[in-house]
Amino acid sequence: MKNKKIILFAFFAALMCVACGEKKSATSGDSEDGNQWAENVERQRRDSTIYGVCSDGSTMHVMQLISDNGDTLHLNLMDAEENNKLFGGFTIGDRMAVLANDAKNRAEWLVNLNVLMGDWVMPNPLDGSSVMGFSIHDGGIVEGINQGSIIYKTWRLINGKFELTSVREGGGDFEESELYTLLFLSDDSLSYRNSEQVFEFNRPGKVPDFEELDDVDVKLDDDAEADMYF
Template sequence: MMMLTKRNLIPFAVVAMAIVTICSCGGKEKRVPFDSGDSTSNVLQDKTVYGVCGDGTAMHTLQIITDLGDTVTFDIAAAVDNNKVFGGLQAGDRIAVVPGTDKNTAVCVINQTSLLGNWVMPNPLDGSDEVGFSIKEGGVVEGIEQSSIIYKTWRLLNGQLEVVSERESGGGIEDIALYNIIKLTADSLIIKDAEDIFEYGRQQTKKEHSDIKLEEASSEDFKI
């Protein structure tokens, strides 16, 4: 269903050279990978600040207790005006903040707690079933009624949703899909890649029902 782009394979020599370069740069700020599956090879490219929404959050300010243990306040007025605050702001929820040129200003805010869950849409082939994926803590993502796609990991990267998967008959080659988040609410997720827009709804829990049918009471039932 999803249109995924293939990952470019990086020669081992280039990776080794990059590791040597990183290790030789002393005194640089140490970034802590977020627990949603960030790979150490890409974490230095991610400018996002991760943490927990604090009680000091207001309409145009966001207080976040970062994964490094710092308490930081961001001006989110621009993000609010540009509809770049996704999933709402609730104290205690995990939050991802993409800072602007001014590091105290946020250009994008994503509530990661709101992002977790089962997201489905009608099967685009015949509409008979719901298909989609389940976003879980720790970078785990699983397909819903999609046997031909093996989902592997997810993470947020500079305000985008990255999903790594593999086609069942893809010969072990991983696909990386990068999506812009268009909308995220309690029951709606809309994402967009370079070509398509995907609209998901949060999967509703099916209520168990009994096959036993009860007859309606009548006045005769209450006669002594």
């Protein structure tokens, strides 16, 4: 009888060890998933954008950029031009936002901030007789234009994306940020997309010109949440 009790005790002890091991493994797996998610979010928030001013050493396909850090960069523009990643063109003295290669001698994505600033509107989809949109200002300030239910808070360019942060009327202080992919930018026209649709804006009183969008791939993503976080 004593031997049977010892055997039973050992059996139940083994079961408890297995159960504890499985629980520890599951907890470890959940922790690893959580850490990976946090790393992805942090990676997304780290910004590699270079800001500076287009200098007089620029040519048609090479930009001389005096960065905010005081560096003088000579950036070949061929890749950006061929991939439709040069937004707003450039002239001497324009303030630019740039993504460059690791060697910082080729520009992969450029936005003319002077062109991006100002008022952008589109027809109100509810009635078509009025316009709605936003006004972009220096320092990350953005203001809504005839936006009844959305209050814009900030804007920024981050790793080749255009980010808008807003709160919804009646939603308290709950902020919603969404990343958009720029498609086109000129003096009178702005277009970008998220995972679900394409947005087209023009300057107030101006006619938009999106003919060059015919050469741009505007395929939408399947995951509508990929560019949104809270």
